Amino acid sequence: DELDTLMKGLCYISKLNSKECFYYEEPQNDANPNKHPFVFDIKHPFLLVNIGSGISILHVESESSYRRITGTSIGGGxxxxxxxxxxxxxxxxxxxxxxxxxxxxxxxxxxxxxxxxxxxxxxxxxxxxxxxxxxxxxxxxxxxxxxxxxxxxSTSNSSNLIPPTTSDDIEQLQDLFNNNNARQSTKQTNSTAVSNLTC
CATH class of the missing domain: 3.30.420.40 (ATPase, nucleotide binding domain)
Incomplete structure (x- = not known):
């Protein structure tokens, strides 16, 4: 299963090869985007946005427990x-x-x-x-x-680090679901670990 494999891969990277993940501190700065390694200290629950031909947004409660809460057919495909x-x-x-x-x-x-x-x-x-x-x-x-x-x-912030323009809409969708989950739960869902992360 694709999503099970995604979760296993994320757990593997977080434990054995954390340097594989990185983020851009200032993604709008095309000349010097400041790439940094991401210290992957997973705190549950969090949202995981999987971008492929389409998009799946997962609510991850633990390494072995997650559910797909929504998605969109507008993605890389x-x-x-x-x-x-x-x-x-x-x-x-x-x-x-x-x-x-x-x-x-x-x-x-x-x-x-x-x-x-x-x-x-x-x-x-x-x-x-x-x-x-x-x-x-x-x-x-x-x-x-x-x-x-x-x-x-080109994205709305004129950065070419994240083609295509659909990434703008995906980020907006992820933020909406994160804010909704934060309001509905006593534990705030952690999205910062995945929103600008590349592995």
Whole structure:
């Protein structure tokens, strides 16, 4: 079973090879992202977000007890499928390479496109994305494939450390479930151990 194997692997790493896991202290800093090893001292319960073709969110109560509380079909498979449909590329590496040559601002509508600059009332800088793929709908036949893919791989904080844009939505979903679990339980669910962790 995939999820049983995931749990066994996580326990193995935490006990025997903790240096395998790391996190970025400042993931928005493309020039110097500050990669750090993660000291894996598991405290139960916690949420584990497994990102594959789709997404599963697990509530882990102990090494041998967990349950899948929710998930979403929008994951890595969605990203790759859209890239292939939009551009005809055939692999993840090809999509990332093409995206690195594009400019997402030619495709995405920015805050400044709507408000003429920063939206100061809500603290939204003009350069952040208001809506994906909405700019120049009338000129959609003239969009470059690399620009479309850059729009699909850049995150809301303009960091390329975590492609694709679906990662923004996944993190939001994880935070919502963590906050809900914290309210419903006398023990606060630990999500910090998994939310920005890579193993």
């Amino acid at each position: 969605t990203f790759l499928g859209l890239c292939c449909l939009l551009t005809g590329c055939s692999s993840y590496d090809e999509a990332i390479q093409l995206a690195s040559e594009g400019d997402s601002t030619k495709v995405d509508k920015l805050v400044k496109d709507i408000y003429g600059g920063d939206y100061e009332r809500f603290g939204l800088p003009g350069h952040i994305v208001a809506s994906r793929k909405l700019r120049n709908q009338s000129q959609s036949n003239y969009l470059e494939m690399d620009d479309l893919l850059e729009s699909s791989t």
